[in-house]
Amino acid sequence: MLARITGQEWAPGDLIPNEEDLAQDYGCARATVNRALRELADAGLIERRRKAGTRVARRATRGALLQIPLVRMEIEASGRRYGYVLLHRSTLVSDSGLSGRLDVARDTPVLFLRCLHLADGEPYQLENRWINLDAVPNASDVNFEETGPNEWLVAEVPYTRAEHIFSAATPTGDERDRLRLRPDEPVFVIERRTWLADKPVTYVRLSHIGSSYRMVSRDDEIA
Protein backbone atom coordinates (compact mmCIF):
# COMPACT_ATOMS: atom_id res chain seq x y z
CA MET A 1 0.00 0.00 0.00
CA LEU A 2 2.98 2.26 0.69
CA ALA A 3 4.17 1.46 -2.83
CA ARG A 4 0.78 2.41 -4.25
CA ILE A 5 1.01 5.78 -2.49
CA THR A 6 4.62 6.50 -3.44
CA GLY A 7 3.95 5.24 -6.96
CA GLN A 8 1.15 7.81 -7.24
CA GLU A 9 -1.41 5.09 -8.00
CA TRP A 10 -3.13 6.48 -4.93
CA ALA A 11 -2.48 10.21 -5.29
CA PRO A 12 -2.71 12.84 -2.53
CA GLY A 13 -6.35 13.49 -1.68
CA ASP A 14 -7.58 10.20 -3.13
CA LEU A 15 -10.00 8.04 -1.20
CA ILE A 16 -8.64 4.53 -0.93
CA PRO A 17 -10.72 1.31 -0.70
CA ASN A 18 -12.14 0.35 2.65
CA GLU A 19 -10.48 -2.15 4.97
CA GLU A 20 -12.72 -5.06 4.06
CA ASP A 21 -12.06 -4.69 0.33
CA LEU A 22 -8.32 -4.31 0.90
CA ALA A 23 -8.31 -7.44 3.05
CA GLN A 24 -9.94 -9.28 0.13
CA ASP A 25 -7.43 -7.82 -2.34
CA TYR A 26 -4.41 -8.76 -0.30
CA GLY A 27 -5.86 -12.05 0.94
CA CYS A 28 -5.51 -11.28 4.62
CA ALA A 29 -7.67 -10.43 7.62
CA ARG A 30 -9.18 -6.99 8.13
CA ALA A 31 -7.22 -6.64 11.38
CA THR A 32 -4.01 -6.93 9.39
CA VAL A 33 -5.09 -4.21 6.97
CA ASN A 34 -6.14 -2.09 9.93
CA ARG A 35 -2.74 -2.46 11.55
CA ALA A 36 -0.94 -1.52 8.34
CA LEU A 37 -3.16 1.50 7.71
CA ARG A 38 -2.79 2.62 11.32
CA GLU A 39 0.98 2.66 10.87
CA LEU A 40 0.70 4.64 7.66
CA ALA A 41 -1.61 7.06 9.47
CA ASP A 42 0.87 7.36 12.36
CA ALA A 43 3.56 8.12 9.83
CA GLY A 44 1.31 10.82 8.42
CA LEU A 45 0.90 9.40 4.92
CA ILE A 46 -2.85 8.88 5.16
CA GLU A 47 -5.75 10.42 7.06
CA ARG A 48 -8.56 8.33 8.44
CA ARG A 49 -12.04 9.16 9.66
CA ARG A 50 -14.79 6.83 10.69
CA LYS A 51 -17.47 6.32 8.11
CA ALA A 52 -15.79 8.90 5.85
CA GLY A 53 -13.01 6.49 4.96
CA THR A 54 -9.27 6.76 4.37
CA ARG A 55 -7.54 9.18 2.03
CA VAL A 56 -3.96 9.89 1.07
CA ALA A 57 -2.71 12.90 3.02
CA ARG A 58 -2.75 16.08 0.99
CA ARG A 59 -0.28 17.87 3.21
CA ALA A 60 2.58 15.45 3.51
CA THR A 61 4.25 17.79 6.01
CA ARG A 62 4.71 14.94 8.38
CA GLY A 63 7.09 16.60 10.75
CA ALA A 64 10.61 15.65 11.61
CA LEU A 65 11.51 13.45 14.54
CA LEU A 66 14.42 15.18 16.20
CA GLN A 67 16.72 13.09 18.31
CA ILE A 68 18.51 15.51 20.58
CA PRO A 69 21.47 13.44 21.76
CA LEU A 70 23.34 13.70 25.04
CA VAL A 71 26.26 16.11 24.60
CA ARG A 72 28.73 13.47 25.65
CA MET A 73 27.46 10.99 23.06
CA GLU A 74 27.44 13.68 20.42
CA ILE A 75 31.06 14.62 21.09
CA GLU A 76 32.36 11.08 21.47
CA ALA A 77 30.54 10.01 18.30
CA SER A 78 32.59 12.58 16.41
CA GLY A 79 35.76 11.01 17.77
CA ARG A 80 36.61 13.80 20.20
CA ARG A 81 37.29 13.67 23.92
CA TYR A 82 34.44 14.81 26.14
CA GLY A 83 35.08 17.24 28.98
CA TYR A 84 32.77 18.62 31.63
CA VAL A 85 33.03 21.49 34.12
CA LEU A 86 30.48 22.54 36.73
CA LEU A 87 30.64 26.33 36.86
CA HIS A 88 27.97 27.05 39.44
CA ARG A 89 25.47 25.33 41.68
CA SER A 90 22.92 26.92 43.99
CA THR A 91 19.49 26.35 45.43
CA LEU A 92 17.07 29.21 45.13
CA VAL A 93 13.43 29.98 45.60
CA SER A 94 11.48 30.84 42.49
CA ASP A 95 10.50 34.44 41.92
CA SER A 96 8.19 35.78 39.24
CA GLY A 97 10.91 35.93 36.58
CA LEU A 98 11.94 32.33 36.98
CA SER A 99 8.43 30.99 37.28
CA GLY A 100 7.89 32.21 33.73
CA ARG A 101 10.60 29.95 32.39
CA LEU A 102 10.09 26.97 34.66
CA ASP A 103 6.34 27.43 35.06
CA VAL A 104 6.33 26.82 38.84
CA ALA A 105 4.51 28.69 41.58
CA ARG A 106 6.32 31.39 43.57
CA ASP A 107 8.47 30.14 46.47
CA THR A 108 9.05 26.72 44.91
CA PRO A 109 12.60 25.48 45.64
CA VAL A 110 14.68 25.34 42.48
CA LEU A 111 18.17 24.00 41.80
CA PHE A 112 20.18 26.23 39.47
CA LEU A 113 23.22 24.90 37.63
CA ARG A 114 25.68 26.28 35.11
CA CYS A 115 27.99 23.90 33.27
CA LEU A 116 30.33 23.86 30.32
CA HIS A 117 30.74 20.87 28.01
CA LEU A 118 34.00 20.59 26.10
CA ALA A 119 35.17 18.74 22.99
CA ASP A 120 38.92 18.06 23.00
CA GLY A 121 39.27 20.78 25.61
CA GLU A 122 37.47 23.39 23.50
CA PRO A 123 34.15 24.90 24.68
CA TYR A 124 31.26 23.15 22.97
CA GLN A 125 28.04 23.76 24.88
CA LEU A 126 27.09 26.14 27.68
CA GLU A 127 24.29 24.81 29.87
CA ASN A 128 22.10 26.94 32.13
CA ARG A 129 19.66 24.72 33.97
CA TRP A 130 16.86 25.06 36.46
CA ILE A 131 15.40 21.95 38.15
CA ASN A 132 12.11 21.98 40.05
CA LEU A 133 13.00 20.37 43.40
CA ASP A 134 9.33 19.91 44.08
CA ALA A 135 9.12 17.42 41.20
CA VAL A 136 12.65 16.00 41.57
CA PRO A 137 13.54 16.20 45.28
CA ASN A 138 16.50 13.81 45.11
CA ALA A 139 18.30 16.14 42.70
CA SER A 140 19.43 18.13 45.75
CA ASP A 141 21.48 15.13 46.92
CA VAL A 142 23.53 15.06 43.70
CA ASN A 143 26.56 17.35 43.45
CA PHE A 144 26.88 17.28 39.64
CA GLU A 145 30.66 17.66 39.90
CA GLU A 146 31.37 14.63 37.70
CA THR A 147 28.18 14.07 35.72
CA GLY A 148 26.14 16.73 33.96
CA PRO A 149 22.53 17.31 35.00
CA ASN A 150 21.27 16.33 31.56
CA GLU A 151 22.78 12.88 31.82
CA TRP A 152 21.50 12.44 35.36
CA LEU A 153 17.96 13.59 34.57
CA VAL A 154 17.74 11.44 31.46
CA ALA A 155 18.64 8.36 33.49
CA GLU A 156 16.54 9.13 36.56
CA VAL A 157 13.52 11.19 35.61
CA PRO A 158 11.05 10.36 32.85
CA TYR A 159 8.79 12.99 31.34
CA THR A 160 5.45 12.97 29.63
CA ARG A 161 5.52 16.34 27.89
CA ALA A 162 8.28 18.42 26.40
CA GLU A 163 8.68 21.75 24.65
CA HIS A 164 11.68 22.68 22.55
CA ILE A 165 12.61 26.06 21.14
CA PHE A 166 15.44 26.44 18.65
CA SER A 167 16.83 29.80 17.65
CA ALA A 168 19.80 31.68 16.29
CA ALA A 169 20.89 34.56 18.49
CA THR A 170 23.61 37.12 18.99
CA PRO A 171 25.44 35.87 22.06
CA THR A 172 25.17 37.42 25.49
CA GLY A 173 28.44 38.66 26.98
CA ASP A 174 28.56 35.58 29.15
CA GLU A 175 28.14 33.24 26.19
CA ARG A 176 30.78 35.11 24.21
CA ASP A 177 33.16 34.70 27.14
CA ARG A 178 32.48 31.08 28.09
CA LEU A 179 32.27 29.72 24.54
CA ARG A 180 35.24 31.88 23.46
CA LEU A 181 33.33 33.15 20.44
CA ARG A 182 34.94 35.05 17.62
CA PRO A 183 33.40 38.48 16.97
CA ASP A 184 30.18 38.32 14.93
CA GLU A 185 29.82 34.61 15.75
CA PRO A 186 26.17 33.71 16.44
CA VAL A 187 24.96 31.10 18.95
CA PHE A 188 22.59 28.24 18.25
CA VAL A 189 20.27 27.99 21.22
CA ILE A 190 18.18 25.02 22.31
CA GLU A 191 15.68 25.67 25.08
CA ARG A 192 13.90 22.69 26.58
CA ARG A 193 11.12 22.46 29.11
CA THR A 194 9.79 19.13 30.36
CA TRP A 195 6.85 18.05 32.48
CA LEU A 196 6.06 14.86 34.36
CA ALA A 197 2.30 14.49 34.50
CA ASP A 198 1.79 18.26 34.17
CA LYS A 199 4.34 19.06 36.89
CA PRO A 200 7.25 21.14 35.55
CA VAL A 201 10.51 19.22 35.81
CA THR A 202 13.24 21.32 34.26
CA TYR A 203 14.08 24.24 32.04
CA VAL A 204 17.40 24.39 30.25
CA ARG A 205 19.12 26.75 27.83
CA LEU A 206 21.87 25.13 25.77
CA SER A 207 24.08 27.49 23.76
CA HIS A 208 26.38 26.31 20.97
CA ILE A 209 28.94 27.94 18.73
CA GLY A 210 26.99 28.88 15.60
CA SER A 211 29.63 28.22 12.99
CA SER A 212 30.32 24.69 14.12
CA TYR A 213 27.03 23.35 15.44
CA ARG A 214 24.51 21.66 13.18
CA MET A 215 21.42 19.89 14.42
CA VAL A 216 20.53 17.00 12.14
CA SER A 217 17.36 14.94 11.87
CA ARG A 218 17.12 11.93 9.58
CA ASP A 219 13.67 10.43 9.21
CA ASP A 220 13.60 7.09 7.50
CA GLU A 221 9.91 6.88 8.25
CA ILE A 222 7.74 3.82 7.92
CA ALA A 223 8.98 0.85 9.88
Next chain:
Amino acid sequence: MLARITGQEWAPGDLIPNEEDLAQDYGCARATVNRALRELADAGLIERRRKAGTRVARRATRGALLQIPLVRMEIEASGRRYGYVLLHRSTLVSDSGLSGRLDVARDTPVLFLRCLHLADGEPYQLENRWINLDAVPNASDVNFEETGPNEWLVAEVPYTRAEHIFSAATPTGDERDRLRLRPDEPVFVIERRTWLADKPVTYVRLSHIGSSYRMVSRDDEIA
Protein backbone atom coordinates in the same frame (compact mmCIF):
# COMPACT_ATOMS: atom_id res chain seq x y z
CA MET B 1 0.83 1.32 32.84
CA LEU B 2 1.81 4.84 31.83
CA ALA B 3 0.81 5.96 35.32
CA ARG B 4 3.01 3.25 36.87
CA ILE B 5 5.95 4.58 34.86
CA THR B 6 5.36 8.26 35.55
CA GLY B 7 4.58 7.45 39.19
CA GLN B 8 8.01 5.80 39.44
CA GLU B 9 6.45 2.49 40.53
CA TRP B 10 8.26 1.16 37.47
CA ALA B 11 11.49 3.15 37.54
CA PRO B 12 13.87 3.68 34.60
CA GLY B 13 15.79 0.47 33.90
CA ASP B 14 13.25 -1.76 35.65
CA LEU B 15 12.07 -4.95 34.02
CA ILE B 16 8.28 -4.99 33.93
CA PRO B 17 6.06 -8.11 34.05
CA ASN B 18 5.54 -10.07 30.87
CA GLU B 19 2.51 -9.62 28.65
CA GLU B 20 0.68 -12.69 29.88
CA ASP B 21 0.95 -11.66 33.54
CA LEU B 22 -0.09 -8.10 32.73
CA ALA B 23 -3.10 -9.42 30.81
CA GLN B 24 -4.08 -11.36 33.95
CA ASP B 25 -3.54 -8.30 36.17
CA TYR B 26 -5.62 -6.01 34.03
CA GLY B 27 -8.18 -8.66 33.10
CA CYS B 28 -7.78 -8.35 29.37
CA ALA B 29 -6.32 -10.29 26.44
CA ARG B 30 -2.59 -10.44 25.76
CA ALA B 31 -3.16 -8.75 22.39
CA THR B 32 -4.52 -5.72 24.23
CA VAL B 33 -1.50 -5.54 26.51
CA ASN B 34 0.73 -5.96 23.46
CA ARG B 35 -0.97 -3.08 21.68
CA ALA B 36 -0.60 -0.80 24.71
CA LEU B 37 3.04 -1.71 25.24
CA ARG B 38 3.77 -1.24 21.56
CA GLU B 39 2.43 2.31 21.80
CA LEU B 40 4.53 3.03 24.86
CA ALA B 41 7.54 1.63 23.01
CA ASP B 42 6.75 3.82 19.97
CA ALA B 43 6.59 6.80 22.30
CA GLY B 44 10.00 5.78 23.63
CA LEU B 45 9.01 5.18 27.24
CA ILE B 46 9.89 1.49 27.24
CA GLU B 47 12.29 -0.78 25.40
CA ARG B 48 11.31 -4.25 24.32
CA ARG B 49 13.31 -7.27 23.22
CA ARG B 50 12.14 -10.76 22.52
CA LYS B 51 12.78 -13.23 25.27
CA ALA B 52 14.66 -10.55 27.24
CA GLY B 53 11.41 -8.79 28.15
CA THR B 54 10.34 -5.18 28.53
CA ARG B 55 12.03 -2.51 30.60
CA VAL B 56 11.42 1.15 31.31
CA ALA B 57 13.67 3.24 29.08
CA ARG B 58 16.73 4.49 30.89
CA ARG B 59 17.37 7.26 28.42
CA ALA B 60 14.09 9.07 28.21
CA THR B 61 15.58 11.17 25.41
CA ARG B 62 12.60 10.37 23.33
CA GLY B 63 13.15 12.91 20.65
CA ALA B 64 10.99 15.83 19.71
CA LEU B 65 8.47 15.71 16.91
CA LEU B 66 9.00 18.89 14.98
CA GLN B 67 6.14 20.16 12.91
CA ILE B 68 7.68 22.48 10.36
CA PRO B 69 4.69 24.50 9.23
CA LEU B 70 4.09 26.08 5.86
CA VAL B 71 5.42 29.65 5.93
CA ARG B 72 2.06 31.03 4.98
CA MET B 73 0.31 29.24 7.85
CA GLU B 74 3.03 30.31 10.24
CA ILE B 75 2.68 33.97 9.29
CA GLU B 76 -1.12 34.00 9.15
CA ALA B 77 -1.31 32.20 12.51
CA SER B 78 0.56 35.14 14.04
CA GLY B 79 -2.06 37.51 12.64
CA ARG B 80 0.13 39.02 9.94
CA ARG B 81 -0.47 39.33 6.22
CA TYR B 82 1.40 36.82 4.07
CA GLY B 83 3.27 37.99 1.00
CA TYR B 84 5.16 36.04 -1.64
CA VAL B 85 7.60 37.03 -4.38
CA LEU B 86 9.27 34.77 -6.92
CA LEU B 87 12.78 36.13 -7.40
CA HIS B 88 14.16 33.68 -9.90
CA ARG B 89 13.21 30.57 -11.84
CA SER B 90 15.41 28.52 -14.14
CA THR B 91 15.92 25.00 -15.34
CA LEU B 92 19.44 23.69 -15.16
CA VAL B 93 21.35 20.48 -15.50
CA SER B 94 23.04 19.17 -12.38
CA ASP B 95 26.80 19.47 -12.08
CA SER B 96 29.00 17.95 -9.44
CA GLY B 97 28.41 20.78 -6.94
CA LEU B 98 24.67 20.53 -7.07
CA SER B 99 24.57 16.76 -7.02
CA GLY B 100 26.13 16.94 -3.58
CA ARG B 101 23.18 18.85 -2.20
CA LEU B 102 20.40 17.21 -4.18
CA ASP B 103 22.06 13.81 -4.42
CA VAL B 104 21.23 13.30 -8.12
CA ALA B 105 23.41 11.98 -10.91
CA ARG B 106 25.19 14.41 -13.25
CA ASP B 107 23.09 15.78 -16.13
CA THR B 108 19.80 15.32 -14.30
CA PRO B 109 17.41 18.20 -15.09
CA VAL B 110 16.77 20.37 -12.05
CA LEU B 111 14.41 23.26 -11.43
CA PHE B 112 15.99 26.06 -9.44
CA LEU B 113 13.84 28.64 -7.63
CA ARG B 114 14.49 31.60 -5.41
CA CYS B 115 11.61 33.14 -3.47
CA LEU B 116 10.98 35.57 -0.68
CA HIS B 117 8.21 35.16 1.86
CA LEU B 118 6.97 38.29 3.62
CA ALA B 119 5.07 39.06 6.81
CA ASP B 120 3.18 42.36 6.67
CA GLY B 121 5.44 43.36 3.79
CA GLU B 122 8.63 42.69 5.76
CA PRO B 123 11.08 39.97 4.63
CA TYR B 124 10.50 36.80 6.64
CA GLN B 125 12.03 33.82 4.87
CA LEU B 126 14.39 33.49 1.93
CA GLU B 127 13.93 30.23 0.04
CA ASN B 128 16.51 28.70 -2.31
CA ARG B 129 15.11 25.53 -3.80
CA TRP B 130 16.20 22.79 -6.16
CA ILE B 131 13.65 20.27 -7.48
CA ASN B 132 14.66 17.03 -9.20
CA LEU B 133 12.61 17.07 -12.42
CA ASP B 134 13.35 13.40 -12.86
CA ALA B 135 11.29 12.63 -9.76
CA VAL B 136 8.74 15.45 -10.21
CA PRO B 137 8.39 16.05 -13.96
CA ASN B 138 5.16 18.06 -13.74
CA ALA B 139 6.92 20.72 -11.65
CA SER B 140 8.20 22.20 -14.91
CA ASP B 141 4.61 23.05 -15.91
CA VAL B 142 4.08 25.21 -12.82
CA ASN B 143 5.24 28.83 -12.93
CA PHE B 144 5.31 29.41 -9.13
CA GLU B 145 4.39 33.07 -9.64
CA GLU B 146 1.47 32.92 -7.23
CA THR B 147 2.14 29.88 -5.05
CA GLY B 148 5.43 28.98 -3.41
CA PRO B 149 7.11 25.70 -4.31
CA ASN B 150 6.82 24.46 -0.73
CA GLU B 151 3.07 24.74 -0.77
CA TRP B 152 2.85 23.10 -4.17
CA LEU B 153 5.17 20.22 -3.31
CA VAL B 154 3.42 19.53 -0.03
CA ALA B 155 0.11 19.20 -1.83
CA GLU B 156 1.34 17.24 -4.85
CA VAL B 157 4.34 15.13 -3.91
CA PRO B 158 4.60 12.76 -0.98
CA TYR B 159 7.93 11.62 0.42
CA THR B 160 9.18 8.61 2.30
CA ARG B 161 12.42 9.94 3.73
CA ALA B 162 13.54 13.34 4.90
CA GLU B 163 16.64 14.98 6.32
CA HIS B 164 16.63 18.27 8.17
CA ILE B 165 19.56 20.37 9.25
CA PHE B 166 19.13 23.38 11.53
CA SER B 167 21.87 25.86 12.15
CA ALA B 168 22.75 29.39 13.18
CA ALA B 169 24.97 31.16 10.69
CA THR B 170 26.43 34.52 9.79
CA PRO B 171 24.44 35.57 6.74
CA THR B 172 25.78 35.54 3.21
CA GLY B 173 25.77 38.87 1.42
CA ASP B 174 22.68 37.81 -0.46
CA GLU B 175 20.80 36.90 2.71
CA ARG B 176 21.82 40.17 4.38
CA ASP B 177 20.45 42.03 1.36
CA ARG B 178 17.21 40.12 0.78
CA LEU B 179 16.24 39.79 4.44
CA ARG B 180 17.36 43.37 5.14
CA LEU B 181 19.39 42.23 8.13
CA ARG B 182 20.84 44.62 10.68
CA PRO B 183 24.62 44.32 11.08
CA ASP B 184 25.64 41.41 13.34
CA GLU B 185 22.24 39.82 12.87
CA PRO B 186 22.53 36.02 12.48
CA VAL B 187 20.32 33.83 10.29
CA PHE B 188 18.47 30.72 11.37
CA VAL B 189 18.82 28.21 8.56
CA ILE B 190 16.65 25.18 7.85
CA GLU B 191 17.91 22.82 5.18
CA ARG B 192 15.62 20.05 4.04
CA ARG B 193 16.18 17.15 1.69
CA THR B 194 13.42 14.70 0.80
CA TRP B 195 13.28 11.41 -1.06
CA LEU B 196 10.42 9.46 -2.61
CA ALA B 197 11.31 5.79 -2.49
CA ASP B 198 15.07 6.58 -2.48
CA LYS B 199 14.77 9.03 -5.38
CA PRO B 200 15.82 12.57 -4.40
CA VAL B 201 12.89 14.97 -4.65
CA THR B 202 14.05 18.35 -3.46
CA TYR B 203 16.66 20.28 -1.55
CA VAL B 204 15.80 23.59 0.05
CA ARG B 205 17.60 26.17 2.14
CA LEU B 206 15.30 28.39 4.19
CA SER B 207 16.90 31.41 5.85
CA HIS B 208 15.22 33.43 8.61
CA ILE B 209 16.05 36.56 10.56
CA GLY B 210 17.78 35.27 13.69
CA SER B 211 16.45 37.76 16.21
CA SER B 212 12.81 37.18 15.33
CA TYR B 213 12.58 33.54 14.32
CA ARG B 214 11.93 30.80 16.85
CA MET B 215 11.22 27.21 15.93
CA VAL B 216 8.93 25.60 18.49
CA SER B 217 8.07 21.96 19.10
CA ARG B 218 5.46 20.90 21.62
CA ASP B 219 5.27 17.19 22.33
CA ASP B 220 2.25 16.12 24.29
CA GLU B 221 3.29 12.52 23.75
CA ILE B 222 1.20 9.44 24.38
CA ALA B 223 -2.14 9.40 22.62
Next chain:
DNA sequence: AATCTAATTATGTCTATACATAATATTAAT
Protein backbone atom coordinates in the same frame (compact mmCIF):
# COMPACT_ATOMS: atom_id res chain seq x y z
C1' DA C 1 -37.29 23.99 3.02
C1' DA C 2 -35.54 23.06 7.54
C1' DT C 3 -35.05 20.10 11.40
C1' DC C 4 -34.93 16.09 13.94
C1' DT C 5 -34.51 10.80 13.97
C1' DA C 6 -33.05 6.47 12.58
C1' DA C 7 -30.33 3.50 9.57
C1' DT C 8 -26.04 2.70 7.59
C1' DT C 9 -21.20 2.32 7.22
C1' DA C 10 -16.13 2.56 7.79
C1' DT C 11 -13.00 2.80 11.22
C1' DG C 12 -11.67 1.58 16.14
C1' DT C 13 -11.02 -1.76 19.58
C1' DC C 14 -11.05 -6.16 21.91
C1' DT C 15 -11.02 -11.26 22.19
C1' DA C 16 -9.16 -16.08 21.92
C1' DT C 17 -6.14 -18.73 19.50
C1' DA C 18 -2.23 -19.96 16.73
C1' DC C 19 2.24 -19.92 15.09
C1' DA C 20 6.81 -17.23 14.01
C1' DT C 21 11.02 -15.33 15.65
C1' DA C 22 14.81 -13.67 18.33
C1' DA C 23 17.35 -14.13 22.28
C1' DT C 24 18.51 -16.32 26.30
C1' DA C 25 19.27 -20.56 29.08
C1' DT C 26 20.36 -25.30 29.17
C1' DT C 27 22.54 -29.27 27.85
C1' DA C 28 25.81 -32.05 25.21
C1' DA C 29 30.00 -32.55 22.86
C1' DT C 30 34.60 -31.28 22.15
Next chain:
DNA sequence: ATTAATATTATGTATAGACATAATTAGATT
Protein backbone atom coordinates in the same frame (compact mmCIF):
# COMPACT_ATOMS: atom_id res chain seq x y z
C1' DA D 1 36.69 -24.62 30.13
C1' DT D 2 35.10 -23.66 25.69
C1' DT D 3 32.12 -24.41 22.00
C1' DA D 4 28.12 -26.20 19.58
C1' DA D 5 23.40 -27.93 19.52
C1' DT D 6 18.93 -27.73 21.65
C1' DA D 7 15.14 -26.18 24.53
C1' DT D 8 12.76 -22.49 26.39
C1' DT D 9 10.57 -18.10 26.58
C1' DA D 10 8.84 -13.37 25.75
C1' DT D 11 7.74 -10.68 22.17
C1' DG D 12 5.88 -10.24 17.29
C1' DT D 13 2.43 -11.11 14.04
C1' DA D 14 -1.71 -13.06 12.02
C1' DT D 15 -6.42 -14.84 12.37
C1' DA D 16 -11.80 -14.84 12.58
C1' DG D 17 -15.17 -13.02 15.00
C1' DA D 18 -17.62 -9.59 17.81
C1' DC D 19 -19.12 -5.22 19.28
C1' DA D 20 -18.29 0.07 19.89
C1' DT D 21 -18.20 4.55 17.94
C1' DA D 22 -18.29 8.47 14.93
C1' DA D 23 -19.98 10.36 10.89
C1' DT D 24 -22.71 10.40 7.06
C1' DT D 25 -26.98 9.35 4.57
C1' DA D 26 -31.70 8.62 4.19
C1' DG D 27 -36.07 9.09 5.98
C1' DA D 28 -39.73 11.10 8.78
C1' DT D 29 -41.62 15.15 10.84
C1' DT D 30 -42.46 19.76 11.38
